[in-house]
Amino acid sequence: MAFPQHIIARKRDGHALTREEIGAFVRGAADGSWADYQLSAMLMAIVWRGMTPQETAHYTEAMMHSGVVADLASIVQPKADKHSTGGVGDKISLHLAPMIAACGVVVPMISGRGLGHTGGTLDKLESIPGFNVNLSLAAYRAQLENIGLALIGQTADLAPADKKLYALRDVTATVESIPLICGSILSKKLAEGIDVLVLDVKFGRGAFMKDQVKARELARALVSVATAMGKPTRAVLTAMDEPLGRTVGNALEVGESIECLRGEGPADVMDVTYTLGEQMLLLTKVVTTKAEARAQLEASIASGAALDKFREMIVAQGGDARVVDDGWRLPRARLLFELRATRAGFVTDVDALGVALAALRLGAGRAKAADAVDHAVGVSGLVKIGERVAAGSVLGVIHANDEGALSEAQGMLAKSVSVSDTQTEAPQLIEEIVGEGAG
Ligand code: URA
Numbered sequence: 346m347a348f349p350q351h352i353i354a355r356k357r358d359g360h361a362l363t364r365e366e367i368g369a370f371v372r373g374a375a376d377g378s379w380a381d382y383q384l385s386a387m388l389m390a391i392v393w394r395g396m397t398p399q400e401t402a403h404y405t406e407a408m409m410h411s412g413v414v415a416d417l418a419s420i421v422q423p424k425a426d427k428h429s430t431g432g433v434g435d436k437i438s439l440h441l442a443p444m445i446a447a448c449g450v451v452v453p454m455i456s457g458r459g460l461g462h463t464g465g466t467l468d469k470l471e472s473i474p475g476f477n478v479n480l481s482l483a484a485y486r487a488q489l490e491n492i493g494l495a496l497i498g499q500t501a502d503l504a505p506a507d508k509k510l511y512a513l514r515d516v517t518a519t520v521e522s523i524p525l526i527c528g529s530i531l532s533k534k535l536a537e538g539i540d541v542l543v544l545d546v547k548f549g550r551g552a553f554m555k556d557q558v559k560a561r562e563l564a565r566a567l568v569s570v571a572t573a574m575g576k577p578t579r580a581v582l583t584a585m586d587e588p589l590g591r592t593v594g595n596a597l598e599v600g601e602s603i604e605c606l607r608g609e610g611p612a613d614v615m616d617v618t619y620t621l622g623e624q625m626l627l628l629t630k631v632v633t634t635k636a637e638a639r640a641q642l643e644a645s646i647a648s649g650a651a652l653d654k655f656r657e658m659i660v661a662q663g664g665d666a667r668v669v670d671d672g673w674r675l676p677r678a679r680l681l682f683e684l685r686a687t688r689a690g691f692v693t694d695v696d697a698l699g700v701a702l703a704a705l706r707l708g709a710g711r712a713k714a715a716d717a718v719d720h721a722v723g724v725s726g727l728v729k730i731g732e733r734v735a736a737g738s739v740l741g742v743i744h745a746n747d748e749g750a751l752s753e754a755q756g757m758l759a760k761s762v763s764v765s766d767t768q769t770e771a772p773q774l775i776e777e778i779v780g781e782g783a784g
Pocket residue numbers: 430511520525526527529530
């Protein structure tokens with residue numbers, strides 16, 4: 346058996362590793378038989394030397410099998426999930442999952458928490474009083490059988506090697522590697538027990554991958570590895586320069602998702618929602634055309650079925666479903682501040698990263714994994730690029746619980762929104778669908 350240093354040296358020297366060598370590395374992460382310095386050295390060697398598609402597939406498979414893989418064979422309906430690489434104001438999972446479940450497709454969704462400037466689905470859900478994201482895999486399966494929908498957090502036995510490696514990558518400047526990202530995302534998603542997967546790969550100022558070319562490369566790698574592992578997958582490449590929708594912050598985003606389920610969602614959010622939902626329904630083959638998929642998704646909202654599914658999920662996970670009809674039951678911040686336009690004109694920019702950093706300053710996110718979040722704070726009523734505004738009209742509302750944070754966030758939000766005389770088009774969000782038409 347090769348020692349860790351021999352396997353590390355082979356990658357350092359640019360060789361492709363065998364399935365056994367990759368297996369030894371991933372096992373070493375999961376069972377602690379490789380020291381942190383050996384794991385970190387290997388991660389850095391991978392960042393520099395890369396991995397072939399074959400190595401990436403072996404890596405993803407080993408990561409997935411480092412823990413349990415949920416067995417959902419007892420559920421006969423098709424099972425689809427969606428995953429976003431993370432954005433600002435990205436609340437789409439909250440309303441898309443019940444829309445898809447209302448169309449007869451089971452949605453087993455295991456999500457993450459927000460870290461840095463991007464939000465996390467679990468934090469948003471936990472702003473609903475009582476909502477429990479910590480279900481066991483047995484309870485997760487039972488809920489999927491009962492209501493066709495569960496949104497939970499990663500259990501300790503799911504892809505444990507990723508938990509270890511992701512924590513090391515975070516502090517050793519080894520996050521930015523396509524094979525490592527691929528293995529990390531797919532090991533968790535493919536362990537959920539899904540049949541098909543749709544990915545929202547974001548690029549732009551508010552995304553963790555700023556560069557569109559790199560994001561496309563990531564999307565292609567994700568689609569080809571997951572497809573090779575027997576899970577039909579597509580990736581939608583979407584722009585993330587402006588926040589999605591008009592709210593950023595946990596409870597505020599839950600409120601906006603409920604608006605989406607009532608048919609009152611902002612156009613940009615619904616554009617991305619329908620595009621992802623169409624791909625989920627097409628991949629599971631419950632429809633054969635995009636038009637049919639779109640009609641089913643629209644009907645899930647118009648009939649109220651998707652909103653009912655959302656209520657059912659809240660009740661099943663111990664939450665207070667009255668928030669759906671009474672938004673006042675969601676956490677509310679103590680201090681409100683309206684940022685007003687100093688002149689009339691057109692909104693030419695709303696910087697997603699700037700808004701996200703303002704929300705982070707207010708306490709909506711966490712700088713370190715152990716930080717607590719304040720579910721009530723954030724920004725609502727944000728204007729959108731291309732809108733005409735009058736002098737004195739509201740550009741966004743800050744929700745805060747701390748005077749100091751509020752005063753800093755005011756300046757940060759003001760710098761993030763630009764108004765000028767130039768009439769600007771609302772940006773196009775959907776860049777490309779990777780894997781579409783691949784058969
Ligand atoms: N999200 C993940 O889960 N893993 C990565 O490596 C990057 C983003």
